[in-house]
Amino acid sequence: MRHTRPENALPFMKMHGAGNDFVIIDSRGRQAVTTPMLAAALGDRHRGVGFDQLAEIRDGEDADFALDFWNSDGSRAGACGNASRCVADHVMTGLGRDSVTFTTERGRLAALRRPDGLVSVNMGAPILDWRAVPLSQEVDLLHLPIVGDPAAVGMGNPHCVFFVPDAEAVDLPNDGAAMEHHPLFPKATNVEFASLTGPDRLRMRVWERGAGITLACGSGACATAVAANLRGLTGRQVTLDLDGGTLEIDWRDDGVWMTGPTAHVFDGWLTPAFIAAQG
């Protein structure tokens, strides 16, 4: 086994938030390195490292840092709530602070560490305009013309939320994959299946665009809580039980806050040969 880091190796971190797992590359102070090919190669759980999303940290302008996200198939994602919480945890630890600001494709966001150690991120206001989700035609976002009566909510990325009697009973590999590329979603969509399990409590399972089944999805939890509230199923503070853990959502006037656990799994490096092989 090789224990010495080769010259020009690229360091990365593996973290997860409620089982949603990430490779994080910290490119502050240097040129960003991620390309779609590198992301797809690294995202391969057999030939690469494996992840649901890759997050690359860059120097921020008017914020502590900037963030870019890639799915494991190499596609870009406009938002990733759980990776945002993991990166915020890493940066807050490095800076010795309990709050940070950062920018994504959505604009300027904020995160903080709560006294109980959980990390919260403000994901911004939900997007409830069909053009911005985006959808391919004007429809009622709360009742899409699709079998199963789902709702559409944007959180910087598109979500299609189905409320079902029993989320456990959903055939996620089939139903999730079938919805991801529905023509109503011109940029494809993340797909959530949720059922009410108690007052302001939902069980949610997710099929992510560009990644397939994941153990959790932060932006998906936000979108589901917003849709549940707008349909009169819950209040604005909702607890969601996902396959990999529990997330708390609080839809406030300043945005949708999402809170949950983060974990640092290991530090590693990519060999120059692996990077070169991706062109």
Ligand SMILES: N[C@@H](CCC[C@H](N)C(=O)O)C(=O)O
């Ligand atoms: N896991 C994420 C969402 C990742 C992005 C998504 N697959 C997309 O393509 O929009 C989260 O925690 O929000």
